[in-house]
Amino acid sequence: MRIGLVLPSGDEAAAAHRAERHGLFGVLVEGTSPGAEAVVAGLVAPVTASVRILLRVPLGSEHPVTLAEEVSVLDNASGGRVVVVADTADLDAEAAVEDLELLRRALSARPVRHVGARWRFPAALHPDVPERLTVTPEPAQVAVPVWLTGEAGASVAARTGLPHVAQDPASCSSADFVQPGVTTLSGHLDADRDFVLRWAAAGATHLLVRLPAGQRIEDVLGLVSRYLQPEVSMPSFPRIIAESKPPDPWRHGIATT
Amino acid sequence: MRFGVGLWCLQGTATSPRHHIQAYRELREDALLVEELGYESVWLSEHHFFYDGYCPALLPTAATVLGATTRLRVGTGMLLLPLQRADRVATAAVELAERSGGRLDLGTGLGYRDTEFDGKGVPRSERVARHRAGLDAVATTAARSPLEVWVGSATPAGIARAGARGLGVLLSGANPLSLVEELAVASRQGWVQAGRPGGRRPAVAALRNVWVTDDPAERRSVLDWFRASYVLYAGLGWSVAATGDTPAMDFRRQADEAIQSAVDTAIIGSPDTVIQGLRDVAAAGVDYVIFRVLLEGVDRRALHDVLRRLAADVMPALRDVVPPDEPAIERAPVPDRGTA
Numbered sequence: 375m376r377i378g379l380v381l382p383s384g385d386e387a388a389a390a391h392r393a394e395r396h397g398l399f400g401v402l403v404e405g406t407s408p409g410a411e412a413v414v415a416g417l418v419a420p421v422t423a424s425v426r427i428l429l430r431v432p433l434g435s436e437h438p439v440t441l442a443e444e445v446s447v448l449d450n451a452s453g454g455r456v457v458v459v460a461d462t463a464d465l466d467a468e469a470a471v472e473d474l475e476l477l478r479r480a481l482s483a484r485p486v487r488h489v490g491a492r493w494r495f496p497a498a499l500h501p502d503v504p505e506r507l508t509v510t511p512e513p514a515q516v517a518v519p520v521w522l523t524g525e526a527g528a529s530v531a532a533r534t535g536l537p538h539v540a541q542d543p544a545s546c547s548s549a550d551f552v553q554p555g556v557t558t559l560s561g562h563l564d565a566d567r568d569f570v571l572r573w574a575a576a577g578a579t580h581l582l583v584r585l586p587a588g589q590r591i592e593d594v595l596g597l598v599s600r601y602l603q604p605e606v607s608m609p610s611f612p613r614i615i616a617e618s619k620p621p622d623p624w625r626h627g628i629a630t631t
Numbered sequence: 632m633r634f635g636v637g638l639w640c641l642q643g644t645a646t647s648p649r650h651h652i653q654a655y656r657e658l659r660e661d662a663l664l665v666e667e668l669g670y671e672s673v674w675l676s677e678h679h680f681f682y683d684g685y686c687p688a689l690l691p692t693a694a695t696v697l698g699a700t701t702r703l704r705v706g707t708g709m710l711l712l713p714l715q716r717a718d719r720v721a722t723a724a725v726e727l728a729e730r731s732g733g734r735l736d737l738g739t740g741l742g743y744r745d746t747e748f749d750g751k752g753v754p755r756s757e758r759v760a761r762h763r764a765g766l767d768a769v770a771t772t773a774a775r776s777p778l779e780v781w782v783g784s785a786t787p788a789g790i791a792r793a794g795a796r797g798l799g800v801l802l803s804g805a806n807p808l809s810l811v812e813e814l815a816v817a818s819r820q821g822w823v824q825a826g827r828p829g830g831r832r833p834a835v836a837a838l839r840n841v842w843v844t845d846d847p848a849e850r851r852s853v854l855d856w857f858r859a860s861y862v863l864y865a866g867l868g869w870s871v872a873a874t875g876d877t878p879a880m881d882f883r884r885q886a887d888e889a890i891q892s893a894v895d896t897a898i899i900g901s902p903d904t905v906i907q908g909l910r911d912v913a914a915a916g917v918d919y920v921i922f923r924v925l926l927e928g929v930d931r932r933a934l935h936d937v938l939r940r941l942a943a944d945v946m947p948a949l950r951d952v953v954p955p956d957e958p959a960i961e962r963a964p965v966p967d968r969g970t971a
Binding site (some may be wrong): 387406407408409410412413414415416417418419420421435436437439440443444446447448450451453454493494495496497498499500501502503504507508509510511512514 | 641643650651652654655656659679680681682683684685686687688690691692693694695696697698699714715716718719720722723726727730731745746748749750751752753754755
């Protein structure tokens with residue numbers, strides 16, 4: 375199981391940079407105001423090089439094609455590191471399925487034509503416009519991963535076969551190839567070790583963790599990278615490795631005392 | 632006089648192919664150089680559903696530059712406001728302006744391609760009304776924020792309306808100097824007639840096709856890069872209506888003529904030649920020049936070299952140049968043609 379960080383609101387870019395230095399697989403950008411998700415992800419992209427940028431995309435907040443354009447731009451700007459976490463937000467399952475389908479088709483690099491209850495693309499409002507349009511630029515990745523969250527997320531996942539972000543271990547399915555989850559850590563080693571092991575045993579493949587209130591991000595990231603991630607990276611992790619004294623930090627030409 | 636650079640469009644074209652990852656990486660590299668050389672800003676451009684991947688999402692792109700730089704401003708020239716939910720644009724832009732220390736210039740425009748309006752489900756006929764409503768939404772959300780808002784238009788009426796709001800304007804590089812002057816006057820007139828909102832005359836910025844070189848061979852290449860750049864507009868189907876003494880420029884129906892007219896605006900030559908050309912631009916009422924040097928086919932070393940030459944040999948001579956105070960402000964009021 376891989377552990378990632380839900381970026382706390384504030385200086386997300388700095389937090390993402392720290393998460394990357396601790397080897398976390400990804401960071402989730404949630405955003406606090408409409409449209410902020412994509413610009414915060416844009417700030418995160420240039421200060422990181424390896425972490426996956428999980429972008430919360432609130433369905434219904436814009437035309438799905440506009441949302442797809444933002445995803446694709448960010449995917450190219452980050453060198454192909456974007457994962458869409460589609461939030462059904464205020465939409466019911468029926469509406470969310472339609473928005474999601476148009477968004478995913480828009481990311482396909484195919485000419486798209488969509489006629490549904492909520493959207494018609496192209497809208498056929500003007501003469502001489504082609505019947506199908508290709509949304510550009512195409513994403514950098516072969517296919518942008520799409521996970522689901524939100525009130526109707528489980529229902530939409532069941533209809534689309536896409537991964538659903540579980541809120542507790544009991545909601546995980548070990549039969550699915552990708553089973554993400556999200557939770558909040560306590561900041562206490564023993565409790566959090568048991569906690570992530572429960573998620574791993576339930577079949578989670580990716581666990582996004584929120585920082586516990588009042589804890590310093592560096593302390594929590596240290597807890598994750600030194601103890602929690604190794605614990606869930608193999609069955610029966612030999613704890614002596616994490617609990618032994620770290621190697622000397624001496625670097626050539628740099629005094630450490 | 633203030634100086635910026637543009638327009639980054641993030642394309643990979645038929646005649647200058649590249650991967651889009653490379654395009655976005657080069658944007659950040661270029662921006663760092665532009666910042667180091669002392670320019671004030673870089674400017675981005677938006678289109679949709681075009682084969683070359685022309686950037687369709689300017690705020691996330693601006694964020695990638697603002698996240699990589701510390702002093703440089705980033706402008707959208709132009710974000711096509713009628714094609715998006717203006718309240719969402721406003722909150723995202725304010726968020727980005729606040730997180731970047733007030734370094735975002737939100738330039739907004741109408742858009743003109745039927746295909747883009749159709750793709751977003753917006754009747755093109757509603758673009759002016761949607762732009763006005765959008766600017767209202769932005770103004771409401773941006774009050775007490777460090778966000779700078781600009782407007783792009785090629786008509787005196789549209790420019791005057793921006794002036795009446797106290798907003799700066801960004802003029803196209805294809806505009807001949809006669810039109811630039813007319814639009815600069817319209818900006819001042821709109822501002823004065825509205826009672827000078829904000830108390831400070833809004834800036835007039837203009838893209839200008841500029842290149843410093845003493846080499847005849849480089850000059851020939853540069854002219855061809857300008858030509859190739861404006862072929863794009865033939866593909867996009869851009870046109871500018873006739874206004875005042877300036878004839879129409881129709882890249883769709885009279886492509887060769889329009890391309891040549893745009894290329895004719897270029898100021899190419901020695902530093903002294905370019906300095907004199909830019910003094911003429913200032914005399915036309917322009918406060919802020921955006922050097923339009925991101926050209927189709929341009930070699931990146933040549934691009935970086937001209938950025939260095941402009942910064943070293945041209946900009947210092949023009950720092951203290953200001954446009955004349957309220958030129959020709961006694962001209963007849965600008966009629967509202969209801970176009971832009």
